[in-house]
Amino acid sequence: SDSHSKCHELCFYLRLSGEKDGVIEITSRNGYLYLNGSLDRESKATHRLQVEALNEAGVKVKGPYSITINVQDINDNPPKFDKSKYYGAVWENSRSGKPFMYVSATDHDDPTTPNAQLSYSILHHFPNPYNRMLFQIDNITGAISTRSRVLNRQKQDTFLLVVTVKDLAGMSENALTSNTDVEITVKVNIWKAPPKVSIKENSTEPHPINITQVHWNEPGAKYELLQKEKLPRFPFTIDQNGTIYVTEPLDREEKELYSFFATAKDGGEELGRPLPIYVQVEDINDNPPVCQNALTIFEVQENEGLGSNIGTLHATDMDKENTINSRLQFRIVEQNPKIPSENLFIIQQEAGTFQLSSSSLNKRVVSNYSVMVEVTDKVFTTLCDVKINVIDINDQIPIFEKSDYGKCTILEDTPVGEVILEIQATDADEPFTGSSQIIYQIEEGDQNKNFIINTDPETNRGFVKINKVLDFEMSSTYNLTVKATNPEPLVHGVQYNSSSIAYFRVVVADVNEVPVFSKNTYIAPILEDVSVGTLVMTVMANDPEGDPIRYTLESNKRNWLRIDESSGAIYTAAPLDREVEYEYKVQVTATEQNKTSQRSTAVFILYIKDVNDNPPRLAKGHHLFFCHPLRGGVRAEIQATDDDEQLYSPEFTFSLGDSENIKSDWEISRIDGTHAYLSPKHTNLEEKYYSIPLIINDNGKPPLEGNLNLQVNVCRCSDEQRCFIEVEKHSGMPSTGMAVGILLGVLIFIGRMEKKPGSEFATARETLYIRSMFKPLKSLFPCNTFI
Structure with missing residues (x-):
């Protein structure tokens, strides 16, 4: 009975309650939870249970205690489209990339895991008359758009797309998939330009x-x-x-x-x-005719015959050209005086050309007529004034004051436009008319039109001017024949004769001209590794007088070139280096040997082309550090560069030296064409300096190799992850004098550091050392002393 009583107090069993759903059970004696069926996260993601300890009498002795069971998701639900088939419409020639419809799918797996992350894609495309994919889908949103503007309803008006959706973001072969059909109709695009x-x-x-x-x-x-x-x-x-x-x-x-x-x-x-x-x-007819001149003046000789053209009256109309709105018609409305008859003149209705209606003009009776002309475009009318001067008949020829003006000597560099000679002829016809006006023309001796003659309308004086630059070497003498004529034709029976002709000779005097280069700028490319003495180019200058020329170089600051004084041949005089200067510019001077003041210059540019003559090097210092003790995965980045020209992205290869000890402790890995990582292979390296041979090769032809030693310090580090060097401890606090001495020494040391910059690693160590030296001074100076 004692044993039974004790068991009644100490023996117990466990009871499970709560959201068991018939699948979660517990062993009553040892407390193991077990499944009596399968869990389904999509049906219930969390089960909340309670467990109690009961004694043999069924009385609760412990509990209840809460148990929460979270059901972890597995990818057991394929994605499903919202519709078994989608229908969409797109406008022909619509803008590419703009979504015109969407498809959507859902996945009952846990949305916070990749199991429910969906990716859309187009599996098939029917038909495909353009032989390329016409549609595209956003793999995240399911937005469908066109890839180009080629859709044409007449060529194909419907398409069927097979769209697939995958879970696991489409990144796994084990992803679950579903498909759907998308039927797309191409609709007529009414977004079209209207007619003009x-x-x-x-x-x-x-x-x-x-x-x-x-x-x-x-x-x-x-x-x-x-x-x-x-x-x-x-x-x-x-x-x-x-x-x-x-x-x-x-x-x-x-x-x-x-x-x-x-x-x-x-x-x-x-x-x-x-x-x-x-x-x-x-156009509408909204502009009146406009007379081209406020007063139009014609001249007519008194012996002009019936029907002769006197001149044309010009008028314009701002309305559209060659239309009825700009069509002009002319009509004489008044003539003054009206003698010897009222209608002496007629005008062509469409052209505005004046003609004589009779041959009864007489300058002694009437010397000029005023005529008013109506110009109309059928809507607007304008009156134009015309003055007709009756002039004496041209029965007198121009006569030169002398037939031979002798010789005129000028320098060949006389500027264009300068007057070199004045000539004079007179005409006995009525002054200031076409019968007495004189025109001078060079008839012979000037085939190239080197000279021109202008006439003063008041005096009929002729001014012979230079029309083109003269050249003694081309022609030193011009024998010119000049004829004087009138703009009005001579009357029948009168002809120009020798009195209207004059002669003179132009002698061009030589001027000593400077040599002339064949070009203002000479350009020559050359490789930088050519041997000294290589011929680069020959420059040429000619002296118009044929004097010998001597060539020299100026601004040859690096003395890379020399020139043959006689021939103008330019040679290399020293090794070239594109990395020092790739565009080498000098001045070439050509000087007459007999007259050194006569000289001219040209520019010579040497474009130096690159060859692979510089081995790769590090872009920064050779010093690296790692904090001790080493951690796995630490690495330091190094960057290579090359002084040679890089036409494309540089490609360097990195490797370590042949030392087995080095290769067992260190490794180098490529990042890209210019960068690599140096990393220790293990964490057992000692705290000390390491000198690591590094080999860098470029991709030149032929390639060059750069060999250098990386200085790597494995060191204890401060909180700032910099190498830390402990300073020697001092017993007692320093005196004020000691502090000032330390401070001055530090400042002098800093000044030296600024004048002689070191490597990154050395600078970091020195900075930390200085900071440690300042610590004992804090008690001697106020805080703002160190700000």
């Missing part, structure tokens, strides 16, 4: 006026107009229905054709390509 609009100018209708309209394929688009050219004012606007208006009357004479663009946007993004809009301004 024609508007009559100077419209009196109330503005704005509706002139055309554009439509986007779907409602809700916002329309804008874009100017194609910058105008002082832009007389067009568009409303949100796509209706385009002209806001004010237009003037064809100001601008005949307007060209601009209409765009449709959704939230600032263009929905389609801009449409060109053309507005043609139609």
